[in-house]
Amino acid sequence: MKKCLTGIILLALGFTVSAQVLPYSVGSWNSDSLGNHRAVIRVGLKVEAVQCSIPWRRKDLNPDQKEIIVISASSGKRITNLLCFNLKREKGEFIFEPVDGKGDYYFYYLPYRTSGSRNYPTVKYRYPVDLAEKIWKEKSLAATNLPEAIAIEMQSISSLHSFYPMEVIATASEKKEFLQLHQDKNFILFPEDRYHPIRMWDDLPYRWVSEDLKAVLSDKVQQGEYYAFQIGLFASQNDIRDIEISFSDMFSAEGQKISAKAFSCFQKGGRDWTGEPLLKKVPIEKGKIQPLWMGLMIPENTVPGKYWASIDIKPDGLEKQSISLILDVQEGVIPDHGDNNPERHSRLRWLDSQIAADNGVITPYTPLSVKGNSISILGRELVLNSTGLPEQINGSFTQEMTGIGSEQRQLLASPMYFEVSIAGEESIQPWGNNLTMGIISEGLVSWTANSETKDLKFLVKGQLEFDGFLAYKTQVIAKNSINLDDISFVVPLESGIGKYMLGLGRKGGFAPDEFHWKWDSYFNNDGPWIGDINLGLQTSFRDENYERPLNTNFYHEKPLKMPPSWSNDGKGGINLKREKNSYSVIAYSGSRQLEKGDTLNFNMQFLITPFRPLNTKSHWQTRYYHKYEPIDSILEYGGNTINVHHANEMNPFINYPFMTPEIMKDYIDEAHSKDAKVKIYYTVRELSNICPEIWALKSLGDEILSYGPGGGYSWLQEHLDGNYIAAWFVPNIKDAAIINSGVSRWHNYYLEGLNWLVKNVGIDGIYIDDVAFDRSIMKRVRKILQRGNPGALIDLHSANQFNQRDGYANSANLYLEHFAYIDRLWFGEYFDYNANPEYWLTEVSGIPFGLMGEMLQDGGNRWRGMIYGMTPRAPWSGDPSPVWGVWDDFGIEESEMIGYWFDDCPVKTGRPDVLATVYKKKDKVLIALASWANGPARIELNIDWESLGMDPEQVKMIAPAVEKYQEKTVFIPGESFQIPMGKGYLIIIE
Numbered sequence: 001m002k003k004c005l006t007g008i009i010l011l012a013l014g015f016t017v018s019a020q021v022l023p024y025s026v027g028s029w030n031s032d033s034l035g036n037h038r039a040v041i042r043v044g045l046k047v048e049a050v051q052c053s054i055p056w057r058r059k060d061l062n063p064d065q066k067e068i069i070v071i072s073a074s075s076g077k078r079i080t081n082l083l084c085f086n087l088k089r090e091k092g093e094f095i096f097e098p099v100d101g102k103g104d105y106y107f108y109y110l111p112y113r114t115s116g117s118r119n120y121p122t123v124k125y126r127y128p129v130d131l132a133e134k135i136w137k138e139k140s141l142a143a144t145n146l147p148e149a150i151a152i153e154m155q156s157i158s159s160l161h162s163f164y165p166m167e168v169i170a171t172a173s174e175k176k177e178f179l180q181l182h183q184d185k186n187f188i189l190f191p192e193d194r195y196h197p198i199r200m201w202d203d204l205p206y207r208w209v210s211e212d213l214k215a216v217l218s219d220k221v222q223q224g225e226y227y228a229f230q231i232g233l234f235a236s237q238n239d240i241r242d243i244e245i246s247f248s249d250m251f252s253a254e255g256q257k258i259s260a261k262a263f264s265c266f267q268k269g270g271r272d273w274t275g276e277p278l279l280k281k282v283p284i285e286k287g288k289i290q291p292l293w294m295g296l297m298i299p300e301n302t303v304p305g306k307y308w309a310s311i312d313i314k315p316d317g318l319e320k321q322s323i324s325l326i327l328d329v330q331e332g333v334i335p336d337h338g339d340n341n342p343e344r345h346s347r348l349r350w351l352d353s354q355i356a357a358d359n360g361v362i363t364p365y366t367p368l369s370v371k372g373n374s375i376s377i378l379g380r381e382l383v384l385n386s387t388g389l390p391e392q393i394n395g396s397f398t399q400e401m402t403g404i405g406s407e408q409r410q411l412l413a414s415p416m417y418f419e420v421s422i423a424g425e426e427s428i429q430p431w432g433n434n435l436t437m438g439i440i441s442e443g444l445v446s447w448t449a450n451s452e453t454k455d456l457k458f459l460v461k462g463q464l465e466f467d468g469f470l471a472y473k474t475q476v477i478a479k480n481s482i483n484l485d486d487i488s489f490v491v492p493l494e495s496g497i498g499k500y501m502l503g504l505g506r507k508g509g510f511a512p513d514e515f516h517w518k519w520d521s522y523f524n525n526d527g528p529w530i531g532d533i534n535l536g537l538q539t540s541f542r543d544e545n546y547e548r549p550l551n552t553n554f555y556h557e558k559p560l561k562m563p564p565s566w567s568n569d570g571k572g573g574i575n576l577k578r579e580k581n582s583y584s585v586i587a588y589s590g591s592r593q594l595e596k597g598d599t600l601n602f603n604m605q606f607l608i609t610p611f612r613p614l615n616t617k618s619h620w621q622t623r624y625y626h627k628y629e630p631i632d633s634i635l636e637y638g639g640n641t642i643n644v645h646h647a648n649e650m651n652p653f654i655n656y657p658f659m660t661p662e663i664m665k666d667y668i669d670e671a672h673s674k675d676a677k678v679k680i681y682y683t684v685r686e687l688s689n690i691c692p693e694i695w696a697l698k699s700l701g702d703e704i705l706s707y708g709p710g711g712g713y714s715w716l717q718e719h720l721d722g723n724y725i726a727a728w729f730v731p732n733i734k735d736a737a738i739i740n741s742g743v744s745r746w747h748n749y750y751l752e753g754l755n756w757l758v759k760n761v762g763i764d765g766i767y768i769d770d771v772a773f774d775r776s777i778m779k780r781v782r783k784i785l786q787r788g789n790p791g792a793l794i795d796l797h798s799a800n801q802f803n804q805r806d807g808y809a810n811s812a813n814l815y816l817e818h819f820a821y822i823d824r825l826w827f828g829e830y831f832d833y834n835a836n837p838e839y840w841l842t843e844v845s846g847i848p849f850g851l852m853g854e855m856l857q858d859g860g861n862r863w864r865g866m867i868y869g870m871t872p873r874a875p876w877s878g879d880p881s882p883v884w885g886v887w888d889d890f891g892i893e894e895s896e897m898i899g900y901w902f903d904d905c906p907v908k909t910g911r912p913d914v915l916a917t918v919y920k921k922k923d924k925v926l927i928a929l930a931s932w933a934n935g936p937a938r939i940e941l942n943i944d945w946e947s948l949g950m951d952p953e954q955v956k957m958i959a960p961a962v963e964k965y966q967e968k969t970v971f972i973p974g975e976s977f978q979i980p981m982g983k984g985y986l987i988i989i990e
Contacts, residue, residue: 020055020151021206024164027106027155034069035110035125036161036714040153046101049081049140052149054107055091057168059203060718063087067126069111070096073104080131083140090171095140098149105149112714119729123714160690160734161715166196169203170210178209179236186318187240190232191217191325194345197695198232198291199719208232218326222334224300228345230696231292231323233284233313240284240315243268245292250309250327258307262296267700270352273747273777280703284315291699295349297337304331339756342658342692350752351745356780356787359443363786364612365466365820367442373435375445375464380608381408382470386433388449388460390470391415393608395535409535411608413492413582418474418602420453421485423591430458442466455482467820468608469775473544475601476565478594488588489602491539493530498583500536500842502813503528504574507802507835508842511583515576519567521559524549524807527574529816530585531609533841533848533901538607538816541566541574541587546603548742550706551814552685552770552799555807557708557725558742565600568592610850611820619824619852619869620893622793623884626767626876631671638881639874641677641793643767647730651680653688654728654737657757665761677764679793682757684750685772686727686737689715697746704746706739740772747777751784758788765793768822775817782821794822797856800830802843812843819846825853826873833861834982837915837932840868841901862965863984866928867917869897882963886986889960890926895919906944914939914979920948923990930984940976950989959985 027038039054060066064087070079081097098105116122140146156162170178182188190208192198199205221227233243247263264270267290269278284290294311307327314320338346361367369376373384373391385391393411421427432451439446446463459475476487501511505523511530529538543563550558566572571590576583594600625639628648646654650663657664657680668678687694687705697704698720705724710717712726713736725739740746750773757763765785771778785792796818798811811827812819825846832839833855845868846853855865859878865871872878887893898905900915907916913933919926925948931937945952957971966985971977979985 021057021168021210022055022151022154024154024156024162024168026159026162027157029106029157031157031714032114033111034071034108035112036157036718037108037110037163038155039107039109039151040073040155041105041107041149042152043098043102043105043149045147047098047147048136049095049097049143049146050149051093051095051146052151053091053093054109054151056109056154057091057171057206058089058109059163059167059169059200059721060110061089063089063092063109065125065127066109067111067128068092068094069108071106071108072098072100073106074100079105080133081136081140082132083137084128089169095146097136097140104152110714110718118731120726121713121729121731123712123717125717161718165207166199166205167719168206169200170206170208174206174209175204178204182213182236185321186237187315187321188213188234188236189313189321189323190214190234191323192230192232193217193219194228194230195343197692198230198289198699199695201289201721202287204234204289215322216324216326218328220328220330221298222330222332222338223298223302223304224333224337225298226295226337226339226346226349227298227327228293228295228348229325231294231311231313233290233292235284235286235288235290237286238318239286240282240318242281242283242316244314245294246312246314247296248310250296250307250325252303252305252307254303254305256303256305256307258296258298258302258309260309262298263309263311264295264349264352266293266295266348266351266696267291270745271354271748272745273743273773275354275357278745291695293345293348293696293699295346297349298327298329300333302329304329336756336760340661340760345693345696347749347752348693348696350749353748353752355748355751355755356783358783359441360783361443361466362783364615368440368445368464368466370437370440370445377464377466377468378612379610380468382464382608384435384447384462385415386435386449387417387430387451387458388432388435388447388462389416389418389472393537395608397534397610397613410494411497411535411537413494416489416491418451418458419486419488419490420456421488422455423483423485428453430456432458439463452479455480467779468611469817469820470606470608472604473601474603475599478596478598481596482594483591484594485591486588487600487602488586489541489604491537491585493537493583493585495578495581495583497532497535497537498530498578499532500838500848501528501530501576502810502816502842503538504576505808507839508810508812509836509838511578512576513578516573517575518573519562519570521562522807524551524555524560524801524809524814526560526563527587528576528585529607529609529813530576530583531848533899534610536609536848538609538813539585539587540605542603542605544601544603548774549807550739550742551772551801551806551809553805554706554725554739555805555809557739558706559807563603565589565602607816609816610848612850614847614850614852614897616852616869616895616897617893620887622824624795624824624854624873626873631667631674631676635674635676637874638884640675641679641764642671643679643681643795645681645767647733647735652733653690653735654681654730655683655686656688656691657682658753659690661761664763668762668764672762677791677793679765679767679795680757680763681769682754682766683768683770683772684740684746685770686739687746689719689736689738702741704741704744706741708739712736712738743773743777747773751777751780754781755784755788758784758792762789764789764791765795765823768794768796770798771796771815771818775820778818778821793824795824795826796822797826798828800828800832803830810843812846812849816849819849819851822851825851826856827853828856831855831857833857833864837867837900840864844868845870847899861930861982863928863982864930864932866984866986867900867915867930869917879964882965883986886926886960886962890919890924890988891921892919892926895921895926904947906947908942909939910942911937911939913937916941922949925950925989927987927989928984929979929987931979931982933979933981935981936978937981938976938978940974943973948989955989957987957989959987962986
C-alpha cells in the first residue's frame with residue numbers, strides 16, 4: 001500500500017522517467033565520510049523545496065539500502081530536509097530543501113564508515129536515516145508543481161574510482177529494446193578495444209546499447225607490437241557450455257600476411273607455470289557477459305598497411321558468429337612490444353611465458369654428474385637401488401660449513417622402501433631390477449623403475465635437480481582385487497641425522513624419540529624436515545591432486561587438499577620413531593580395498609639439506625637498510641644494500657612496481673654510482689587494484705584471482721562485485737590489494753615483470769614478503785636475476801606461520817623449497833626470541849640449510865642473535881650499527897664461524913643454558929656469548945687454546961664498549977664472570 005501511495009505522490013509531483021546519460025568527471029572531497037561518488041544537482045532559484053531525478057545508472061545492488069548525503073556546494077552544509085523516492089539502480093528521485101538558494105548541491109550516494117585495522121579495513125555502507133523535519137516533509141509532500149532541480153553531472157573522487165564508461169548500466173527498457181532488435185541472435189558479440197576493459201558480467205553497459213551493434217574492431221598498431229583486444233560474449237538466450245574460437249590469417253590489400261598462429265585467446269588456454277599446455281572451457285550462464293581477451297604479435301618486419309582477419313566464435317550447439325579485425329600497421333618498431341605502457345595490455349602475453357624454464361645450472365651449484373646409479377650434486381650424492389628409490393644419500397659438507405670437504409656422512413641407515421601389508425599375510429617389500437636412466441642434463445636427471453608384488457605394480461618415476469630437490473611420482477596399480485592392511489613408505493635415517501625436527505604441527509627443536517601424526521586439513525603440513533647441521537632431509541607426501549594452499553593469514557580460505565592415496569579418509573598418517581641405529585619416518589596409508597586396475601598415486605618430494613655452504617663473508621659485508629630514504633644518509637649510517645618496500649614514491653603499489661619506472665631508475669642509478677645496491681618489494685601473494693590488467697585477470701575466473709567473501713576497501717566493493725579476498729591496504733595512497741590464487745599463469749607474468757625490471761630499471765634483486773609460489777618459480781626468479789644482474793640478491797621475510805590462521809606451519813619448513821635460491825632470511829613478526837636455542841637454530845637462523853638471517857620481532861635479542869650471526873635489520877627492527885662497528889674493527893668477514901652446535905667448538909661455557917659461538921681468525925678471536933638461563937648466570941670459559949693457536953699467558957680478553965649491548969670489560973683467562981639474564985657478551989681475544 002505504501003508503494004502505491006508513493007507512486008501516486010510522485011506522479012502528482014510531475015516526476016518522469018528519464019533516459020538521460022549525464023557527463024562524468026572527477027571531483028575533490030573527503031571520501032572517508034562521504035564515499036567516492038556523487039551527483040551534481042543545480043538549483044535555479046531560492047525556494048523551500050525542489051524536486052529532482054538523478055539518472056545515475058548504478059551497478060551496485062539495493063540502492064534503497066544506502067544512505068544519501070546532500071551537501072551544499074557553496075556553504076558545505078548538510079541538507080537534512082531530504083525525501084527519497086523510488087531509489088533504483090537506474091535512477092533516484094528526491095525532494096530536498098536548497099538551504100543556500102541558487103547553486104549546486106552534491107548528492108553523495110555511496111557513503112560508508114570504516115572500522116577495523118589500518119591495513120585490513122572493514123568498510124560498511126551507511127544505511128538510510130530520515131533526518132527531515134516533520135512540518136517541512138508534510139508541506140513538501142502536499143505541494144504540487146514543485147520547481148525542478150537539474151542533475152548536471154556525475155563525479156568520482158578520482159579517475160580510478162570512476163564508473164565511466166564501462167560500469168554505467170543500460171536501463172531495463174534500453175536492454176529490452178536492444179534485445180528485441182537482435183532477437184535473431186542466439187548470443188551477441190561486442191568487440192572492444194584494449195583501453196576499455198569490460199568490467200560488468202551481469203549488466204550491459206550503456207556504451208554498448210547506445211549505438212549500432214559492431215561487427216568490426218579497427219585500431220592502429222606498430223611493427224613488433226603485441227596487440228591485445230577484447231570481445232564480450234553476451235549469452236542472451238541460452239546457457240553456453242563452451243566455445244570454440246578460430247582465427248584466420250591477416251591479409252593486407254597487397255597480399256602481405258600475418259599468420260593466424262600469432263593469435264591467442266587467454267580464456268581458452270595457454271601455458272601454465274610448469275610449461276604444460278593449459279586447455280580451458282568457457283561456460284557462460286544465460287544473461288551473463290564473458291569477456292574474451294585476445295592478442296596477436298605483429299612481426300617486426302611486417303610491411304606497413306591495413307590488415308584484415310576474421311575471428312569466428314562458436315558456442316557448443318549454436319551457429320558461429322564472426323568479428324572482423326582491421327589493423328593499420330604503422331611504420332616504426334615499438335620498444336619491448338609495447339610493454340613499457342601497461343595500459344596497452346601487451347603484457348598479457350606474459351601469462352604464457354616460459355622465461356628461464358630451462359635445466360641450466362646457476363652458481364654456486366655445479367652440474368649433475370652421473371656414474372652408474374650414482375648422481376652427484378654440490379656437496380651431496382644420491383645412490384639409487386634397483387627399485388629406483390634411494391639406497392643411500394651422502395653428504396660431504398664439512399662441519400664448519402665454510403667450504404666443501406672430503407668428509408662424507410651417510411644420511412640413510414638403510415635404503416628407503418615401500419612396504420605392503422595384505423590382510424592375513426606378512427608384510428613385504430616390492431622387488432624390481434629394471435632401473436632405467438632418462439633425461440641426463442646439467443641441471444636435471446630423471447629415471448624410471450618398475451617393481452611389483454604378486455598383487456601390485458609399482459611404477460616409479462624419479463628426478464633429481466642440481467639444488468638437491470628429489471621428486472618421485474609413484475603409481476601403485478592393483479593386478480588383482482585385494483584387501484590391504486597398509487601401504488607405507490619408510491625413510492630410515494641414520495640415528496645421528498635425527499637430531500632436529502621441523503613440521504607436523506611441532507615447533508622447531510630437537511626431534512622427539514617417538515611421534516604420531518594424522519592427516520588433517522586444519523594443519524598446513526604434509527611432512528617433516530629431520531636433520532643435523534650439515535645433513536638433513538625434508539619429506540613431503542603428496543598426490544596428483546596437490547595444489548599449493550594459500551598462506552599468511554589466508555590458509556583456511558584455500559587449505560591443503562588431503563591426498564587420497566596417503567590420507568585414505570583419515571586412516572593415514574606419519575610416525576617418527578627412534579631406534580638404536582636409526583631414526584625412521586614412516587608414512588602409512590591404512591587399510592583399503594582395491595579392485596583390479598585401481599590406481600593410487602603415492603608422490604613424494606625430498607629436499608637434501610643443506611643446499612650449499614654458508615657464505616659468511618657475503619653475510620658480513622651485505623648491510624641491509626630496509627627503508628626508502630636518501631642514499632647519502634643510508635651510506636652514512638653504514639648500509640650498502642637498500643630494500644625499498646612498497647607504499648612510497650619510488651614503489652607505490654603492492655606487487656605492481658611498473659607505474660613509476662623513471663623514479664625507480666633515477667634512484668637506482670644514483671645508488672650504483674655510489675657502490676650501493678637497491679632491491680625492491682615484489683612478490684605475488686596479493687595484487688594492487690591499480691594494476692591495469694586486473695579486469696582481464698578477473699575475466700579468467702578464479703584462475704589468477706582467488707574467489708572469496710569480498711569486503712575490504714570501498715574500491716574493491718564498488719567495482720569487483722564480491723567473490724574476491726581483500727588483502728593489504730595502504731590508506732595514504734588508497735592502494736588496495738586482493739589475494740591471488742595459489743600458483744597460476746600469473747607467476748609467468750611475474751617472472752617476465754622481474755626481467756623487465758632488471759633490464760629497464762636495473763634492480764639488484766627482490767625482497768620477498770612470504771612466498772606465494774613454488775620452487776619452480778623461485779628457481780626461474782634466480783636464473784633471471786643471475787643472468788640479467790649477476791650480483792643480484794634475494795631475501796625472504798616471513799611472519800611466523802605457526803598459528804591457527806596459518807595452519808600451524810613452521811615458516812622454515814613451509815618455505816624450505818625456496819632456500820636454495822635466496823641469500824638471506826628475515827624471520828620475522830611473532831617469532832619467539834625467548835624460545836630455546838634449538839628453536840632459534842631450526843625456526844629462525846637458516847644455518848642448517850646454508851643460510852644466514854636477521855631478526856625482526858621487537859628487534860630480536862641482540863646477544864642471542866650474535867650466536868647465530870644475526871642482528872636486527874636497520875631501521876625497521878632496531879639499530880645494528882654498533883654491532884656492525886665491532887664486526888668492522890674485528891674484521892669478521894675474514895673469520896671462520898664455529899657455532900656452539902659443533903662438538904669441536906673451541907670455546908665452551910660448561911652449562912647448557914649459556915652458549916658460545918666463535919668467530920676465528922689467524923691471530924684474533926671474537927666470542928659471542930648468550931644466556932638462556934632463568935636468572936644471572938656465572939660461567940667460566942673452557943677455551944681450547946691450542947685449537948685457537950694462542951697462548952693464554954699472552955692474550956688480552958676484552959669486551960669492547962658497544963652501545964646498548966655492553967660496557968667495556970676486561971676478562972682474565974680462567975676466571976669466572978657473570979652474565980645478566982637474557983643477555984651476553986662480545987669478547988675479543990688477541
